Amino acid sequence: MGLDRRAFLGLVAGGTVGAMFTPIPWKLIDDASIWTQNWPWIPRVPKGQVDYVATTSKLCPAGEGLKIMRVAGNPILAGGNASHPLSCGGVSALARSEVYMLYSPARIKSPMKRNGKTFAPITWEQALVEMAEKLGAAKGAVASISGDNTGTINEVLTALTAKLGSAGSFMMPSEATTAAKAMKLMGVQGQAGYDFENADMVLVLGADIFETWGTSSRNRKAFGANRPAGAKPANTYVYVGPTRNNTAAVCDQWVPAAAADLGVVALGIAWHLLKAGATSNAPGFDTFKAVVNGGFGPEDVKRATGIAPETLATIAKALASAKAPLVVTGSPFGQGLGAAPVIAGMSLNMLLGRINKPGGVSMLPELPSVVPGALTRAAMLDGDLPAFLKGVESGKTPAPKALLIYDANPAYGLPEAATMAKALEKIPFKVSFSSFMDETAALCDLVLPNSLPLERYDDVATPYGSGFCVYSLVRPIQKPICDTKTTGDVLLGLARKLSIDLKFDNFQQVIKEKVASLTKVSGGFVAKDVMPWQVAAGKPAPALVGGDLWKALEAGYAWTMVGQAAQPAMGFAAEVLAKAVKAGKPATATVLAPYAQLRTGTPVTGMPCQDLTMVPDTELKGDTTFIRVNSETAKALSLKKGQSVKLSGAGVDCQAKVHIFESVMPGMVAAPLGFGHTAFDYYSQGKGANYLSLAAVAEEPGSGLSMWIAPEVKIA
């Protein structure tokens, strides 16, 4: 039987049509398309049972409670904990990074010892021997720096430093250090706590309360809870500051004012309140009244700040007529503010009768100390680290023989970075307990990496800004990935080696003792069904069942307490205001107005790798960061959009490009912080400039506190 042409074509056509009606070609195409995307270098997602465990963010200063999603026991995602009063379900970009930062390329993988210009890995035992030998020889001249405002680790660190002969135990400067100085000058004890949840009118003087100031996630939740979408807000927020920053962007009103003039604005409002009859029995009221009436009338303030008299009169009237007004003062970039503006802002709260009231300010007591010989938080906050290091650099202060640095990066995160780095160079033996290879660790002789928060026991006690005392637990949910140890354990091991008795064998014991001590604090309760702001508003606080506290903390609930410490009456500290706050002439030079954002990390975290995507290209493009000026300033300085410029200040030059942004005051140069790292990994290193290094430190008259709130810069 022959196959003619017609039959052949028929067979081919029939076969083709038949094949098209079978699933075979489609299945093959589908499989091929999957195979083309199935390369060995494409990561596979993990498989296993999913569960959730609770802890608290330590990387984020806002101290949010977290729910960590795990797969087969491995942490995968960090989300907000709806049951935690500092989270209420929200989480910052920085707190979200807690999990993936476990594998940050900048992590220090083992203890290391300096070997010339590089580091060589050593064992923990070698590290302890080396440290014991050097610290033993440095006795009487050992200093310590902590960047952790909220941890009980500070008790271990300061107690050890004291037993070694302290040359000073310092906290990195922050809003908390400034506020502590202000409260001390006003004659009160405790940490100022702000009850946003119950306030109906909030005047924000400078503080970036929704980004870097205090408990920012909780602040935002409190703000949002009273502002139903599309409806009339149940609260009013007014922001005073040099730029329309993330806080001002959602406030009902932005009043442009230089950061150097925040005290002037506060006293200008006080003038209106006093005129309307506000009075106080607090010590120093008469002097305060004389100071305000003597130099902060509407025309004085207008001349100094450019703010129209009717603007401040309207704000004063709104504050006086609100049921629960609240005044919050802070730095637009989280540091560098003098004590006087905080005193001036607090004076408004006093004139309005807002101390220890729902929706007002309370002086929160410090939680009990458990390590013998430790400094209190107030004592640590009283130190002035920039002044100390400047003294060391200039030779006026003897350089300590050894320095212990915990959770801090002073070589990057302080103003006048060049001066601070020189001071650090003068200290012969430095130990960093950083988890990441930061700028300061790179200068140290020993680097003893701390385990990350998901790998260790730690705690968060009343972050600055919280309206109530709060304590929550950080607990290990993952074994250390690298050869790291909890610094608390390392310090206690070192103490044993030096025959110093700090009462505890390991840091978990310290934390357990701390938790046990909370059960003895009167009025404390676990925030579960009742939240602390409800108690502040009058709801009865539930009783605390002592034995269950550890379990409750492990489950992600927080211990809280409402109310302030018993103490003498708060004074106006008018003599400080008289010296430090002046309604002078406006600055004629160009002034730097730095701003900070959690998405660029902190000096100790560097830029979390996932957060780099969140930085807009009007802030970072390639390796260059942008400064922001309005069109009036640009014209005055002959600047154009996209122009490359050099900023100079404090003997340092920084490169930038120009972005025209109208929500910056004339004469101000807004500059983002968190860039310009020389250490860390490729997500941080070499990205832009560190504009904080341009800020020169000055001494505030009246308080003696170091300040760098409005540094002058030159642009070329």
Add this chain to the structure above:
Amino acid sequence: MSGQKKEFPITWGMVIDIDKCTGCGACMASCQTENNVEPQREASNKLRATSWMLVYELTNDKAFPNHDIAYLPRPCQQCGNPPCVSVCPVIATDKNENGGIVSQVYPRCIGCRYCVAACPYHVRYFGWYDPIWPEGMDKTLSPMTSVRPRGVVEKCTFCHHRWTQAKDAARVAGKDPENLDDGAYVTSCVQNCPSGALAFGDIKNPKHKVHELVKSPYAFRLLERLGTETQVYYISRREWVRKLGDNYLKSE
């Protein structure tokens, strides 16, 4: 715009209160890790960077001191009449499931980028690079979303996997998986927003908060006149913000 809006019994929608958004980026951070978007070294090159959720800065274009700003988080708008679907030559993207979420099937995608060009909201991202995590960080990948290779297009899915989980949870609890409680299914960005600026739910379900929110006189959608019938609504009491939602003439 040709085509007609596809209707479904359930219509998942997001309502974003612009007046509460501080522009912090927590929604972007939540989205990236939830959906296995890799960390990008050169993320400042926005033509190549991937961000399923992106926060835009809006301004009223006035000079100081009358200048004002607002932040607009932008997920996939899940159009009722999606321009991306009609141009896809391989049906890698479709709107064919109850809930109205526009799908994206990565293995089917041939990377032609017609959908990228067609989308008026710029929500679609082409993978220019192999997805690479720093060493070890791939251990933190979410099991809920597959990792996409380079060469395909990806976009926000309203965290579709969370809907599946919520339905499973409802079944276990003996509830109707097709009638979830308000809040039983929310996206990662909505859950983690510290300001509470984002709300999520079934727009057609009167028991869900978003059902009322979309009727607010301050609610608007982006580029409404294109007829895309998006399932993402924005709310702002500021008129200039609402006006930026579409290309209005000065006389309008």
